[in-house]
Amino acid sequence: MLITKDKYSFAMDKRNEPVTQVDLPCKLTFETLDCFSEQINCTEDKIETLDFNRVNPASGPVYLNNIKAGDLIAVNIRDIRVKSPGKMIAAPGAGILANLITTSETLLVPIENGVASFKNLELPLTPMIGVIGVAPQGEPIACGVPGSHGGNMDTTLIKPGSTLYLPVQVDGALFALGDLHAVMGDGEIMVSGVEVSGEVDVTISKVYDIELENPLVKTDQVLAIIASAETLDQAIETSTIQMAQFLTKYTDLTLNEAGMLMSACGNAQISQIVDPLKTARFAMPLDVLRKLGINIAF
Numbered sequence: 003m004l005i006t007k008d009k010y011s012f013a014m015d016k017r018n019e020p021v022t023q024v025d026l027p028c029k030l031t032f033e034t035l036d037c038f039s040e041q042i043n044c045t046e047d048k049i050e051t052l053d054f055n056r057v058n059p060a061s062g063p064v065y066l067n068n069i070k071a072g073d074l075i076a077v078n079i080r081d082i083r084v085k086s087p088g089k090m091i092a093a094p095g096a097g098i099l100a101n102l103i104t105t106s107e108t109l110l111v112p113i114e115n116g117v118a119s120f121k122n123l124e125l126p127l128t129p130m131i132g133v134i135g136v137a138p139q140g141e142p143i144a145c146g147v148p149g150s151h152g153g154n155m156d157t158t159l160i161k162p163g164s165t166l167y168l169p170v171q172v173d174g175a176l177f178a179l180g181d182l183h184a185v186m187g188d189g190e191i192m193v194s195g196v197e198v199s200g201e202v203d204v205t206i207s208k209v210y211d212i213e214l215e216n217p218l219v220k221t222d223q224v225l226a227i228i229a230s231a232e233t234l235d236q237a238i239e240t241s242t243i244q245m246a247q248f249l250t251k252y253t254d255l256t257l258n259e260a261g262m263l264m265s266a267c268g269n270a271q272i273s274q275i276v277d278p279l280k281t282a283r284f285a286m287p288l289d290v291l292r293k294l295g296i297n298i299a300f
């Protein structure tokens with residue numbers, strides 16, 4: 003089933019009208035606008051001319067039949083197809099270089115044959131999803147903000163081949179996604195990756211044997227718990243503590259052993275440090291978890 007890019011919202015909100023409802027497991031294709039709602043189309047279109055009420059649209063939401071608050075869903079990302087050109091911006095006050103930047107600039111990044119042309123540099127594509135999540139139980143959360151519901155996590159691991167596990171907060175989940183990046187580095191330090199419109203193929207299913215407070219992503223290499231907070235320190239701390247708890251719950255490790263194993267071969271990593279809340283993850287190598295005999299199906 004196709005979710006077209008003319009059906010979107012700017013907040014994850016339990017009151018959003020679903021664009022469709024589906025039974026799980028379900029294969030869906032989402033068409034998405036870029037994070038600027040396609041308001042930037044040439045280098046003269048600058049961040050100052052943007053209508054900021056129209057940033058970070060997420061296509062959907064989709065109501066998942068028979069999914070209740072408290073359930074867990076797995077979103078397998080089968081493919082991401084990105085549209086040329088990608089768009090990047092530099093702006094005074096934006097991102098980590100905020101105070102050094104004196105002039106606003108827009109860069110269009112042509113995409114062809116698996117590479118993005120950053121001026122005359124060819125960067126291999128690393129397509130990923132910036133905004134993906136479910137409606138929160140409480141007040142609406144703007145799509146530009148990350149949290150335990152998902153949202154603007156800007157996590158490079160949310161890419162083709164990965165499976166994202168999301169705790170559902172309201173009946174039907176109200177799943178939505180958008181903000182594709184053709185190429186992005188950890189941190190997203192300028193506030194934009196190579197922002198693109200595109201299409202995403204996902205398979206959504208219900209998960210029965212795992213409990214999570216925050217999103218978890220599985221790639222072919224790692225299992226990572228993703229947390230967002232006011233500061234990067236807090237986000238790292240939460241993701242690290244929750245990974246330790248995850249390991250003690252689903253393996254025979256004691257807390258001390260889990261912590262030492264994480265210290266030996268796990269990685270505290272930055273997802274993004276430029277959104278209203280910061281996002282970090284703690285990643286454990288999958289082969290180590292498999293050797294541990296983790297007692298849930300991954």
Ligand code: CA
Pocket residue numbers: 037132133154156181
């Ligand atoms: Ca984003």
Ligand code: ZN
Pocket residue numbers: 037132181182183194195197
């Ligand atoms: Zn983006």
